[in-house]
Amino acid sequence: MYMQEQEDEIIPYIVESREDTGLYNAKFGIWLFLASEIMLFGSLFSSYILLRVGASSWPVQSDFLNVPIGALNSVILITSSMFIIRAWTSLKANDFKKFQKFMWLTIVFAIFFLCFKGVEYAQHFMHHEYPKKSVFLALYFLMTGLHALHILGGIIVNIYYVSSGSRLWSTNPRWFTNRIEVAGLYWHFVDIIWIFLFPTLYLF
């Protein structure tokens, strides 16, 4: 906390938005970070297209992957995304208890997502479907694996904000609310990536 307060004295626009940009620092920062993430996942999607277009044969993806689980996971993630909005709006409405409830729901749903993902992986490994078996499987594991790591990162950050990180609420509620908004933006992004991953890998 000590460092944070000291920082606050030196650096403006941690809490307030700057007039000419209409943003506070962290919100600007997260948008930039997400732009770079788009380039990262974009490179993987482009690789997918290039490898698939160049392939002499390509498996029927929906036969290979568990479409019902994938669809269920999409629903879970979208729901989780809605929870984090509620968590943020609860803070805006000054209702900390409600924030905690919705943040935990966000986290629990994210954990559900990872569990189902784990079941899928386990099924593949049981059938000896390892990344090295085909370029499609390699892409599948790379893209969903990287996405799962992003989910995991989000879970860790969200747990921090709902536990010890939430002490900031009592000293500087608006700053804390900003942090939750930023966490929410990240969470939506991870959600959107999945919305693209699911049809690309499971359906087409």
Add this chain to the structure above:
Amino acid sequence: MSISKKPSHDASFVQKYVFSTDHKIIGIQYGLTSLFFLLFGFGLMMIMRWQLAYPGHALPVMGTIFGENNMPGGIMLPEFYNQLGAMHGTIMVFLGVVPLGFGGFGNYLIPLQIGAKDMAFPRLNLLSYWIFFAAGGLMLASFFLPGGPTGNGWTSYPPLSDLAHDGQSIWLVGMFLIIISSLFSSINFIVTIFQLRAPGMTFERLPFFIWAQLVTAFLLLLAFPPLEGAAFMQLMDRLLGTSFFLPSGLDVSGQVLTNISGGGNALLWQHLFWFLGHPEVYVIILPALGIVTEIIANNTRKPISGFNYMRYSVIFLGFLSFIVWSHHMYLTGMGTNVTAFFQTTTMLVSIPSVIIISGLFITLWGGSIRFNSPMLFALAFLPMFGFGGLTGLPLGLATTDIPLHDTYYVIGHFHYVVAPGVIFAIFGGIYYWFPKATGRKMNETLGRLHFWPTLICMNLVFFPMLIQGIAGVNRRLYDGGESYLFMHDVLYWNVIISWAVWVMAVAQIPFIFNFFWSIFQGEKVTSDNPWEATTLEWAAPTPPPHGNFTKKITVYRGPYEYSLEGASKDYSPQFEKDI
């Protein structure tokens, strides 16, 4: 808006100088670390140049310290040559020049020049430096692997790199860390420039250095992540046996690989690599252009001519740099339409580049030039960098690139850009901002003793490479071309080049001595603005304290208002209300 009330002297030494969140300390840390790497990468090249000048002869004095596996009897093995070459390229680019121009100068100067007290995210900044440090340590550590560091060139093309020994995996992890570190820096720099400008510091009033850093940051932000993706793929190929970059039926030393699934594409790596690799060129160049612009405005005592055009040019350059990458791949058989596209975009790049360089040249016209050390380096930068750019044109056109590709012509071309170009700008920047950081000037005589021999040697090193390249000498030849009869006519240059490299090393001694000596013994500056400059960093105390400024900063005018009519002196600082 007084500076932090918490006195900084109660922070421990470690907090203050090692794990500091102060942008100036971090900038200096970046600067010193990357200067070390620059010297290290240069050292590798000095050893390689012995082998090129005297192939098969034992390296005198140091020959035996590299071990029997690398240099039996002091004679360099081809594998070791490749490893040194790959590490020279990697270290120079990713651990030397970029962290110096961006991490070093950017960190130190951005908050000062926009009138901010620090970066927007100081702790992220700290993290960024230490991740970079770890990446550097990892790259160095790979020299001690049983198989040595990677030997696949700084480009790491598969399939070779997929099948190479462990050094390659370390390289990939190191690159991953470097990309993460520069991602953090770039977010920090962009947010800082947009959010923390002092009152009155509109975008029109930002110095060119800031514009250059801003565009650089966007390039790092958007062009580097794809290589991260590619690094994951290559790591999976290497560690999990996947085939992202390995085609079916791949033949290795006469044997078809059977333990892989195949179905991959080696060119995919090249696309992803050069999607980073070309913007990387601008990441190297733009901070240097920024530095040179500041020095030239200050030492011609004139506004920068066409500053407006230069600003738009640098933005346009940033955009264009994303759509030219395949000019590195004309030889891969891309098809004429694709080639035509990339050839056109590449030629378009010369327009903004020429505008910027012309602006700087025209600024010299009629200026009352002060020939101090920073200015000498800046003045040499212009023709050297320009020449590097011009020699690049034949490489941008597919027809002329095909015979020149992978020859020493390419090496000569891009080294003109990065060595007597960018490195000179960096030297100039060090001489120029040294008084702000230390309160003392570097010695002028030693500066000249550094400048002239370095300038002459640079040209003796790199011009002959163009000649050799046109004669057909390939790059990455461990014997310098000795085993090819047709190259023999131009091989005598190898000896000249190598001796010029070693003499150039000696010419760095005055600089290194000057640098450390001046910290303690240099001529003290008597004012906070010893060069009589106009930008905001000169409004800060010398050296600037934590929080940078002791008075409230308001910006009243553009960055280069020199020799204004009706002004009381020949410079009108941005931070002074009356001219």
